[in-house]
Amino acid sequence: MIKIENLVKRYGPLVALDHLNLEIEEGEIFGLLGPNGSGKTTAISCLLALLKYDKGNIEVFGKTMTPDNYEVKKQIGVVLQNVAVFDEMSVRENIDYFCGLYVSGKEKRKALTEEAIRFVGLEDYTKMRPRQLSGGLLRRLNIACGIAHQPRLIIMDEPTVAVDPQSRNKILEGIKELNRKGATIIYTSHYMEEVEQICSRIAILDHGRCIAQGTKEELKSMIKTGEKITVEGILMEEENLPDIRNLPHVFDVTYENQELTVRCSGAKHNLVRVLNYLQEKDIAFGRVFSELPTLNDVFLEITGKELRD
Amino acid sequence: MTVFKGYMRITKRLLGMILMYVVIFTGVTVSMQFVARGTESSAYRAERLDIAVVDEDGGALAKGLVSWLSEKHNVTGMEKNEEVMQEALYYETVDLILQIPENFEEKCLSGENALSLTKVPGTYNAVYASAQINTFLNQVRTYRAAGYTISEALEKCQSQNDSQVNMLADSKAKNGMQSYGYAFRFMPYLFLTALCYVLGLILASFRKKEVKNRMMASAVSLRRQNGEGILAFLVVGTAMWLFSILLILCIDGKSFLADPNKWYYIGNTLLLMLVCLAIAFILGLLVSKPSVVNSIVTPLSLGMCFLGGAFVQMSLLGENVLRVSQFLPVYWYEVVNDTLSNCVSMTDGVRMSIYKGMGIQLLFALALIGIAMAVSKMKQQDR
Ligand SMILES: Nc1ncnc2c1ncn2[C@@H]1O[C@H](COP(=O)(O)OP(=O)(O)OP(=O)(O)O)[C@@H](O)[C@H]1O
Ligand SMILES: [Mg+2]
Numbered sequence: 088m089i090k091i092e093n094l095v096k097r098y099g100p101l102v103a104l105d106h107l108n109l110e111i112e113e114g115e116i117f118g119l120l121g122p123n124g125s126g127k128t129t130a131i132s133c134l135l136a137l138l139k140y141d142k143g144n145i146e147v148f149g150k151t152m153t154p155d156n157y158e159v160k161k162q163i164g165v166v167l168q169n170v171a172v173f174d175e176m177s178v179r180e181n182i183d184y185f186c187g188l189y190v191s192g193k194e195k196r197k198a199l200t201e202e203a204i205r206f207v208g209l210e211d212y213t214k215m216r217p218r219q220l221s222g223g224l225l226r227r228l229n230i231a232c233g234i235a236h237q238p239r240l241i242i243m244d245e246p247t248v249a250v251d252p253q254s255r256n257k258i259l260e261g262i263k264e265l266n267r268k269g270a271t272i273i274y275t276s277h278y279m280e281e282v283e284q285i286c287s288r289i290a291i292l293d294h295g296r297c298i299a300q301g302t303k304e305e306l307k308s309m310i311k312t313g314e315k316i317t318v319e320g321i322l323m324e325e326e327n328l329p330d331i332r333n334l335p336h337v338f339d340v341t342y343e344n345q346e347l348t349v350r351c352s353g354a355k356h357n358l359v360r361v362l363n364y365l366q367e368k369d370i371a372f373g374r375v376f377s378e379l380p381t382l383n384d385v386f387l388e389i390t391g392k393e394l395r396d
Numbered sequence: 397m398t399v400f401k402g403y404m405r406i407t408k409r410l411l412g413m414i415l416m417y418v419v420i421f422t423g424v425t426v427s428m429q430f431v432a433r434g435t436e437s438s439a440y441r442a443e444r445l446d447i448a449v450v451d452e453d454g455g456a457l458a459k460g461l462v463s464w465l466s467e468k469h470n471v472t473g474m475e476k477n478e479e480v481m482q483e484a485l486y487y488e489t490v491d492l493i494l495q496i497p498e499n500f501e502e503k504c505l506s507g508e509n510a511l512s513l514t515k516v517p518g519t520y521n522a523v524y525a526s527a528q529i530n531t532f533l534n535q536v537r538t539y540r541a542a543g544y545t546i547s548e549a550l551e552k553c554q555s556q557n558d559s560q561v562n563m564l565a566d567s568k569a570k571n572g573m574q575s576y577g578y579a580f581r582f583m584p585y586l587f588l589t590a591l592c593y594v595l596g597l598i599l600a601s602f603r604k605k606e607v608k609n610r611m612m613a614s615a616v617s618l619r620r621q622n623g624e625g626i627l628a629f630l631v632v633g634t635a636m637w638l639f640s641i642l643l644i645l646c647i648d649g650k651s652f653l654a655d656p657n658k659w660y661y662i663g664n665t666l667l668l669m670l671v672c673l674a675i676a677f678i679l680g681l682l683v684s685k686p687s688v689v690n691s692i693v694t695p696l697s698l699g700m701c702f703l704g705g706a707f708v709q710m711s712l713l714g715e716n717v718l719r720v721s722q723f724l725p726v727y728w729y730e731v732v733n734d735t736l737s738n739c740v741s742m743t744d745g746v747r748m749s750i751y752k753g754m755g756i757q758l759l760f761a762l763a764l765i766g767i768a769m770a771v772s773k774m775k776q777q778d779r
Contacts, residue, residue: 135613154612161615171610173601174686175406184405187398188614232610 088113088240088271089134094143096129096295103129104140105295111273111288116266118286119275120382126295127275128168131244134273135165147240161189166233168244168275170225172217179204179213182231189236203235206261208254222249230258234265241265244275259285279382291386298389303382310388311338312380313353316361320373321347327368334360347372350384399611399621403598403628410594414636417593418643421586425579425647445491445525448474448484453500457536460550461496464532469525485516492522494529504533505540509742523738575648576655577737583640583665584706584726587672588697591636592679595629596689599680603775622772629673637669657736660750664732667757671725674764681771705730725760728753 089111096104103126111117119127132138134145136154145152147159172181183200190196204210207227217225230246243262247255263285266272276282282289283303290300299306313336322345331349332340336357339350351357358377365372387393447469451458465471474480474493484490495512497503503510511529515522532553539549601607602625611621641662644652652658679696683689701707703717704726713721721727732753735746 132609137609137612155617157615157617160613163613165610165613167606167610167613169606169609171604171606173402173406173607175409175597175601176402180405184398184402185610185614187401188611188616 088148089273090144090146091130091134092144092146094130094133094140094145096126096133096138096140103295104133104143107143107292107295107297109290109297109300111271113271114266114269115288116262116272116274116286118282118289119273119292120277120279120282120289120386121292122277122386125292127277127292128244129295130292131167131242131273131275135160135163135242162239164234164236164238164241164270166230166241166243166246168248170217170229172225172228172232174217177214177216178209178220178228181217181228182235185232186235189238199235199237203231206234207231208257223251223254226250227254227258237268238270240271240273242273245277246274247276247278247281255281279386283382289382291382291389293386293390299385306382306385307380310380310385311352312350312384312388314351314357315376315378315380315384316347316349316351316358317376317378318347318349318361318365318372319345319375321345321365321370323347323365323368323370327370331361331364334364337361397624399616399624400628402602403625404631406598406601407594407628407632410597413593414590417586417590418639421582422643422647424585425575425582428578428582429575445469445522446489447471447525448481448490448493450474450476450481450493450495452476452498453496455501456546457501457504457550458496460536460546460554461529461532464550464554465494465525465529468528481514485514488516491516492525501546505537507537512743512745515738576644576652576661577733579644579647580661580665580733580737581706581730582701584668584672584704584729585697585701586640587636587665587668588675588700588726589693591633591669591672592676592693592697593689595632595673595676596679596683596693597686598628599625599677600684600686600689603680603684605684629677633669633673637666640665657742660732660736664729664736664750664754664757667754667761668725668729670761671729671757671764674761674768677768678764678771681768681775700724700726703727705734710734725757728756728760732757 089109091107091109094104094107095102107126107130109117109130119130121127129138133140133143134147134152136145136152136156147156148162150156150159152159173184176184179200182203183196186196186199186203190199204213207230209224209227209231212220212224217228220228226246226249230243233243233246234241241262247258250258259281262272262274274282274286286303288300288302289306290297291306292298299309301309323342325342328340328342331337331347334357336351336354337349338352339348341348349357349361358375362375383393447465449462449465449471451462451473462471472490474484474490476495481493485493493514495514497510497512500510511533513522513526513529515526535553536546536549539552540546544552602611612618652661655661675696679689679692683692703713703721704724705713705721706726710718710721710727710730718727732750735749735753
């Protein structure tokens with residue numbers, strides 16, 4: 088449904104998008120994951136023809152995307168990263184206005200507006216001005232304005248920043264619901280949990296390049312880490328580290344701030360082996376976790392740095 | 397029409413602000429009148445003026461006019477000599493010079509205002525006399541039209557108790573200017589502040605980077621967005637203009653409607669409205685923060701109005717100031733306005749200067765719209 092080929096966007100000397108290639112199928116929830124400044128917003132802006140780009144090709148619904156391709160734009164809902172609402176209008180008026188940019192029938196628009204209000208849970212705030220809303224409520228209004236006309240493709244750029252976990256979950260569930268009803272969704276975020284939770288396919292961006300793409304299982308299987316063991320509140324000597332490193336399946340050990348992190352590839356009983364070693368050496372420790380790899384680990388292994396800094 | 401409706405919705409939210417300016421405007425207009433009444437009126441109320449008459453015609457009507465005038469004022473004859481006339485006015489040996497051209501009778505009866513009145517600049521006394529003259533001539537015309545001969549008509553007018561004249565002349569003389577004259581003079585303040593505020597704020601909202609981007613991503617074409625925006629501007633401007641005329645009818649409707657120049661006044665304000673719309677448009681394009689709009693509009697409108705002569709009589713502004721003022725549309729609006737409120741008879745010369753002032757305003761409006769379009773194009777490209 089969407090095809091981005093060799094997209095290059097430069098801001099002066101800075102290359103914000105470096106030969107980006109993405110393909111998104113109808114019915115997907117496609118996640119764009121990347122740290123701050125990795126080019127997510129830039130990619131979205133190019134996709135919406137809001138930005139001119141230096142090179143590349145963008146196709147939406149099988150047609151080349153241009154600024155005046157209004158037939159295509161009509162079927163797209165946009166939730167931009169920066170909240171775009173009118174301070175002089177109430178919550179309901181704002182949603183009605185943005186819905187009106189796509190839907191002309193008054194009755195139909197009214198129904199859609201009410202549905203959008205319910206969707207983001209702003210029923211108690213319909214008469215308020217955006218200025219009177221808290222940051223999270225404002226974000227929810229932003230979302231409602233973007234999806235009210237029930238478009239075929241919804242593009243969301245970090246829509247849940249500053250939204251509390253409870254509302255966030257509600258919104259994420261809502262997005263899944265929209266998807267079930269047939270909307271294709273492009274979802275941008277630097278929260279890997281969110282992306283993992285809802286996205287059927289994920290592209291990881293860094294410095295304007297797509298460094299990995301696939302389902303989360305595919306992504307995780309791309310890396311060596313099969314299990315990550317974290318031991319907190321532990322006091323030990325540096326000389327113990329090589330021993331741990333030499334345990335079977337272990338390929339990386341770090342010890343910092345009384346916290347030991349051991350990365351193991353696949354296999355079973357890794358945790359038992361580490362704990363046995365600590366017991367043997369009579370080393371005291373606090374809490375212990377064993378985790379399956381996260382997208383953060385994927386990012387870390389490919390780029391050598393944490394996704395979240 | 398979603399975009400248009402959006403503009404209107406925001407305008408509605410700003411009505412309170414418009415109302416505030418209307419109240420200020422009305423307050424200033426009324427109080428200026430009050431001040432003017434206090435200072436100017438008593439000094440020359442029933443005063444006899446020194447009027448010099450240059451009679452190039454010498455016909456019956458001219459003679460009749462002069463003899464009628466002599467009963468009310470100190471009338472002296474004068475040669476048609478520019479230098480002598482200038483001097484007399486300069487040293488204020490006369491208050492007013494009345495020139496009666498050749499073929500006066502014919503011109504006058506055909507309805508043309510052939511008389512030329514020159515007064516000492518900055519005085520209002522002459523207005524009193526000129527109103528009297530006008531009324532007198534109108535009466536003569538009326539009698540002529542009713543079938544009387546010139547001499548009969550003159551006789552009728554001479555003998556007539558000129559109560560009507562007094563009333564009309566009185567109000568003009570008392571205030572120096574009619575109430576609506578003040579209202580029109582301050583109009584630029586109302587238009588500039590109200591329109592710049594409201595439209596500046598609306599445009600700022602619509603041009604906020606986020607909203608602009610969001611709108612560009614929507615299904616409404618840019619051309620359509622602009623079209624509906626311009627329509628909204630025109631509607632708001634026209635509403636403001638109509639409202640101001642209505643306001644004047646409320647303040648002093650009776651005498652305004654009696655003013656033969658009322659259409660010139662109205663046309664002049666229409667042009668002013670266009671100019672103010674263009675200014676508001678540019679302001680909205682350049683400024684995208686509501687708080688900045690707030691802090692720009694007040695000095696902008698006050699400055700323009702002051703320099704343009706909306707607050708202070710133009711004759712009181714220094715020559716250097718006036719030189720600068722000429723580059724302000726408000727100045728030309730006030731020129732037309734002053735001409736209209738001082739004008740006793742609509743001669744070709746007066747008409748020319750009115751058209752000139754209006755023409756310049758129109759040029760200003762067109763130039764400003766041109767600038768606005770260039771700015772808007774420039775802003776669109778930097779993305
Ligand atoms: N208008 C601009 N002019 C110059 N550089 C820009 C501009 N917009 C973005 N950039 C740069 O392009 C790069 C990509 O920015 P972008 O906004 O796409 O990142 P992002 O992935 O959306 O980040 P975030 O998670 O913070 O939203 C950044 O390095 C940013 O500094
Ligand atoms: Mg971004």
